Amino acid sequence: xxxxxxxxxxxxxxxxxxxxxxxxxxxxxVLARYARQQGKNVILSTGTDEHGGKIQEKAQExxxxxxxxxxxxxxxxxxxxxxxNMSNDRFIRTTxxxxxxxxxxxxxxxxxxxxxxxxxxxxxxxxxxxVTESTAKENGGVCPIHNRPYEKIEEDNYFFKLSxxxxxxxxxxxxxxxxxxxDTRKNEILGIIKEGVEDVSISRPKEKISWGIPVPDDPxxxxxxxxxxxxxxxxxxxxxxxxxxxDFWPADVQVIGKDISxxxxxxxxxxxxxxxxxxxxxxxxxxxxxxxGKKISKSLGNVVHPREAVEKHGIDAxxxxxxxxxxxxxxxxxTWEKFENAYNGELANELGNAVSRTEAMITKYQKGVxxxxxxxxxxxxxxxKYMSEFRFDRALEExxxxxxxxxQYIDEQKPWxxxxxxxxxxxxxxxxxxxxxxxxxxxxxxxxLPDTSARIKEIFSTGVIKPSQTxxxxxxxxxxx
RNA sequence: GGCAGGGUAGCUCAGCUGGUUAGAGCGCAGGACUCAUAAGCCUGAGGUCGGCGGUUCAAGCCCGCCCCCUGCUACCA
Numbered sequence: 001x002x003x004x005x006x007x008x009x010x011x012x013x014x015x016x017x018x019x020x021x022x023x024x025x026x027x028x029x030v031l032a033r034y035a036r037q038q039g040k041n042v043i044l045s046t047g048t049d050e051h052g053g054k055i056q057e058k059a060q061e062x063x064x065x066x067x068x069x070x071x072x073x074x075x076x077x078x079x080x081x082x083x084x085n086m087s088n089d090r091f092i093r094t095t096x097x098x099x100x101x102x103x104x105x106x107x108x109x110x111x112x113x114x115x116x117x118x119x120x121x122x123x124x125x126x127x128x129x130x131v132t133e134s135t136a137k138e139n140g141g142v143c144p145i146h147n148r149p150y151e152k153i154e155e156d157n158y159f160f161k162l163s164x165x166x167x168x169x170x171x172x173x174x175x176x177x178x179x180x181x182x183d184t185r186k187n188e189i190l191g192i193i194k195e196g197v198e199d200v201s202i203s204r205p206k207e208k209i210s211w212g213i214p215v216p217d218d219p220x221x222x223x224x225x226x227x228x229x230x231x232x233x234x235x236x237x238x239x240x241x242x243x244x245x246x247d248f249w250p251a252d253v254q255v256i257g258k259d260i261s262x263x264x265x266x267x268x269x270x271x272x273x274x275x276x277x278x279x280x281x282x283x284x285x286x287x288x289x290x291x292x293g294k295k296i297s298k299s300l301g302n303v304v305h306p307r308e309a310v311e312k313h314g315i316d317a318x319x320x321x322x323x324x325x326x327x328x329x330x331x332x333x334x335t336w337e338k339f340e341n342a343y344n345g346e347l348a349n350e351l352g353n354a355v356s357r358t359e360a361m362i363t364k365y366q367k368g369v370x371x372x373x374x375x376x377x378x379x380x381x382x383x384x385k386y387m388s389e390f391r392f393d394r395a396l397e398e399x400x401x402x403x404x405x406x407x408q409y410i411d412e413q414k415p416w417x418x419x420x421x422x423x424x425x426x427x428x429x430x431x432x433x434x435x436x437x438x439x440x441x442x443x444x445x446x447x448x449l450p451d452t453s454a455r456i457k458e459i460f461s462t463g464v465i466k467p468s469q470t471x472x473x474x475x476x477x478x479x480x481x
Numbered sequence: 482g483g484c485a486g487g488g489u490a491g492c493u494c495a496g497c498u499g500g501u502u503a504g505a506g507c508g509c510a511g512g513a514c515u516c517a518u519a520a521g522c523c524u525g526a527g528g529u530c531g532g533c534g535g536u537u538c539a540a541g542c543c544c545g546c547c548c549c550c551u552g553c554u555a556c557c558a
Contacts, residue, residue: 183485183486184485184486184552184553185552185553187484187485187486187553188484188485188552188553188554189553191483191484191485191553191554192553192554194484195483195484195554195555258552261553262553325493327493327494330551331551333493341507344518344520345506345507346506348518348520349518349520349521350520350521352517352518352520353517353518353520353521354517354520354521355517356516356517356518356520357516357517357518357520357521358516358517359517360516360517361516361517364516365516397505397506400506407520407521407522408521408522408523410516410517410521410522411514411516411521411522411523412522414514414515414516415516416514416515416516419516471518472518473518474518475518475520
């Protein structure tokens with residue numbers, strides 16, 4: 001059986017989940033469901049990244065044991081997946097014993113590419129990263145993201161010889177064995193490579209940061225959180241010895257946000273090459289969701305939690321909005337007005353109503369009996385092409401074109417006129433065709449709107465209408481005349 | 482500063498290797514209908530395709546210069 005392995009990045013648990021974080025979970029979920037629909041054996045993995053100084057600090061601030069804080073936050077992120085009906089098979093925490101133990105093994109395996117050296121530079125605890133001298137000055141010595149001063153740090157670090165892999169990584173990218181989508185992100189990475197890739201620091205002194213995985217055979221150092229977190233993609237499969245790893249790696253696609261493409265397109269491939277392990281086949285880099293044109297941020301007070309949207313119109317409505325109206329290759333925008341418009345216009349009026357009128361006519365004219373449903377006849381090549389390109393927005397547009405086509409068909413055929421004419425054979429053909437069309441829509445919709453898809457199939461697939469108790473997408477706002 | 486991608490109807494965007502009257506969705510205006518969630522369908526208005534210049538029989542698409550936006554990256558101080 002074909003196997004399909006897909007991962008999301010694992011969010012760092014220092015922050016609260018919001019609607020922007022659903023995009024990654026949902027795109028990965030769509031790909032996973034699409035693969036399952038094609039009969040593939042799928043593993044969809046997500047999780048949380050929990051080590052590092054920032055977590056340590058945050059827990060201290062709250063006066064909690066770190067572990068307890070991590071448990072609470074991880075649970076909150078796990079909940080996000082269930083809120084949007086994500087069908088993940090795994091949920092890995094970097095504090096899982098298995099991950100920690102395997103991370104040690106991976107470090108050992110990479111040792112011939114690891115060396116110790118003095119590192120000196122400006123460091124932001126918020127970013128968990130060093131910045132260049134120039135960046136530090138440019139920002140006036142204060143990190144603009146976290147609004148805290150950079151610290152001058154001089155310390156012993158282990159380094160990973162990433163520079164040695166740069167050529168091979170470039171080749172993997174240009175040849176297409178390691179596909180980066182969209183092209184703009186690919187070109188960015190190639191640009192970075194062209195300018196020269198340096199070795200990266202992969203450890204921190206334990207005296208500064210204790211909340212991390214110890215470096216094997218050196219009690220004074222812990223692994224740099226990024227280096228260790230990337231390993232989750234294979235530790236979750238039980239690298240190196242477990243059968244899952246042998247069966248499912250390399251990943252078919254890894255879904256990440258545009259802010260972390262550097263780690264996933266350079267460091268991670270370098271690590272894999274060091275291990276002698278294949279690179280993932282594809283990296284899909286998505287953008288961000290803004291709210292009313294502005295970046296989502298606590299300080300702006302514009303944070304929307306996906307739960308609010310789900311409470312309003314249900315899970316599939318949120319999934320629909322996020323997947324259709326966030327450009328797959330760019331940034332999206334959420335406003336309640338846009339959400340309402342998409343819900344009322346596209347889900348309720350176009351899809352919901354098409355289902356409703358079809359069901360009603362068959363019930364009214366044929367006592368619910370559909371009869372023979374002809375096979376679907378639409379060409380789904382374009383849809384499949386979009387899916388292979390991770391163009392979820394376009395794929396949904398394709399489906400809606402078909403839904404519009406159905407509504408037009410109904411108005412052209414005028415089944416209510418045929419019914420009056422008494423040509424029952426013709427009427428049956430027209431109504432059955434409508435069902436066929438809707439069942440096809442339901443099939444295409446399955447990866448995106450699993451509940452809606454199931455309901456459509458339930459109503460029409462048996463040859464006799466199974467009456468729906470409620471409308472698919474009830475309208476909540478009635479326009480005043 | 483360098484590299485990359487953009488600037489097309491009120492809004493969000495599509496326009497393949499240059500070729501008849503520049504497209505879609507939303508919004509707006511009008512119309513015909515009634516199966517349906519007062520939904521759906523039809524018609525229409527609306528664009529000097531960022532600016533200037535050039536190549537061509539012909540440019541939104543090619544070339545030059547300029548303005549603006551976004552991303553990555555560098556440097557100065």
